[in-house]
Amino acid sequence: MSRIIKLPEKLKEIWKRVFQTLRSPAKMYRFLGSRGFSIFTMSILSALFAVWLLPFQLYGVPSQVVQNIASKEWLFRIPYLLFFINALICLIQSLPVNIRKISWTGKAVIEPELLKKYPYYYTIENCDISKLSPKIRCFLRLKGYFRVKNSGSVISAHRGKFSPIGNILLHASFFFIPLGILISAYTLFDGYAVVTEGQSFYSKDLSSYARIAPQGVKNKPGRIPDISFRLDNIKPVFWQDKLLFTDLSADVAYPAKEASSYKTIRLNAPMIYKGTFLAIRGFGYSPYFRLKNKEGKVMGESFVTLRVFPPGAEDSFSLQDFPYRIEVSVFPDYIKKKGKIESKSLNLNNPIYLIKLVKDKKVVHRQYLLPGNILEHEGFTLMFPEIRYYGEFAVVKDTGVWVIFGGLLAASLGLVIKFVFYRKEFYLVVADDTIHIAGKSEYFRNLYRREFDSLVRYIRQKVTK
């Protein structure tokens, strides 16, 4: 109850402090770079992601929509900005301290008076110094001290000389990542192409793309990459004829005209070609159709990419001057079972098509068609002499991504340097028949006490008369 009564007073006090901070630029700078503010921005960001993004995702909202919310809404942009301002000021503020720490030479402290200032200090009197054996050095190395020096009456051991670099790397990585995102926003080209076996793809020709994602601040794609290739072969490998791909590869020859180089692109191993990322993302069946009119004149013929995979799936296409919509299903390796057509495998070994001609939502003609067979309807003839695979390719040029990966590498390295190779110091100085032992650790002060005690015990054991 007393807490509730005190609350308005506390709020008043907080408001007073905030007001004072806002009025003074120096205080504002200190506040924006403070650890308290780091915690505040982190809390806001995690809460925003949890409250504003996760529910959408649990309801199955597509990731593209979530990405738009997370990257374009001011509700998110402001905390991002505050987070980076905080990280920047922290980096600037800690830089002189970190540089000073890095320039530490690791030179042994030999003055007993200075050793007394260390958090852990111990003396052993009346001992036999000659028993200070190299075993102590080994023991220290075993305890993780990489640099152990012995100069007669002084043994110094330390590790983590460069641990401050970890701190700089970690905080700097926060700037690599947004910098990369910014570069991507202005330069990213993200295209999606569908190419049938035996056909060529020219990146510069925008009509070659099935889809180009609008990107960045201008909502326009970046510069179109200049690549071309010919798709020779697509090879999907299924496990036990189930919809589980154990391999999906595409043989490409590039550039398309000269075909001077060859490469097999796998789904898990894309190709980087002239700085452009080229990956196979999927595949499907692409039948070749030929339609003739009543006079026997060809009305249209070409490969058509249809979403008819897996077997039994139905897709359709229509042609100008042909009054029907053509619905197609493909059974790639057909077999007749109890009078019904089925596919015994997913490979194109023995295909058959199920063709339906549809007018006003009514099926007017339905027929199974083997490659080369002809479907006749009201004088029109339709045939599918050939079927091939088509490949779906991602064509991405993203300069920013390398900067982002640099940032992720810097963050990982920074954390390892900072938290695994943290600084520890240990000194043993012999002066006036007394051994002075001192040590300190950057982290884990209390646990270090145990380690220090065990070191002292070991040394005492070795040197006691």
Add this chain to the structure above:
Amino acid sequence: MMVQIQFTLFVAAVVFYVLAWAASLARIIFKKEFFSPIAYTLALVGLLIHTGSLIIRSIAINHLPLFGTYENSQVAGWVIVFFTLIIYRRYPHLRKLSVVTFLWSVLLVLWSLKFNRHLIPLTISEQSLWVDFHVLFAWMAFGSFFTAWALALFYLMKKSNQIGIGLEPEEISELQLKFLFFGFITYTIMIALGSVYEYLLFGKWWQWDIVETISLILWILYGLILHLKLFYKNKDKLAAWLTIFTPLGLFISYLGLTSLKVLTFHNFDLGF
């Protein structure tokens, strides 16, 4: 045949884990140190048998057992026992932890039985060293965060004098920090590796998949806990509470999403 051997070994491992947990419990109830080495030996034998079971599965399936909820839960149980045994050896004062951790491990491996345990090869998108290391680091992070979770629990109990451990609360708190450090490092590396492989697969380094969003939230939260523990010594209690509640997200992202049937490319349970 191999599936049968693997499953038999798995059942044997579970029996040993249950016995180890019972011995740990007996140690607390009867306050007899005599049960401690028994619990350790039983858990070690269980872990060896479990390792054998996982190795046989790896050989039979030709990849590390890191895919699908069955394998994931199996490894989760293994990782918890592994980390507990490290604590058992290095920090004898914290042996009481095993009452919590062995029980969790048993529950996790039993939960795995709910899922498809047939030997299914990896799809092409899962066949990469990037994924192997991504998952490996995820498990290392999981093990560390889980240990930090248990230590936070002990820290709070010690603070309120509900448990007798030969360590000071500050020492438990620092141990917790040690595991948080390790967990945070491996978690960051896990995210970085996943991001690189995502670029290789999709041409995008981040797609706001639900598991990615949860990972990002957890990464920020663990960063926050580390800031609290490093710079605000008087907020150790708050940090401990946060360490206890944050792993809920881990459980949701690793195990819960399969049950919720949410749209994610991190779901490796195939319906065969």
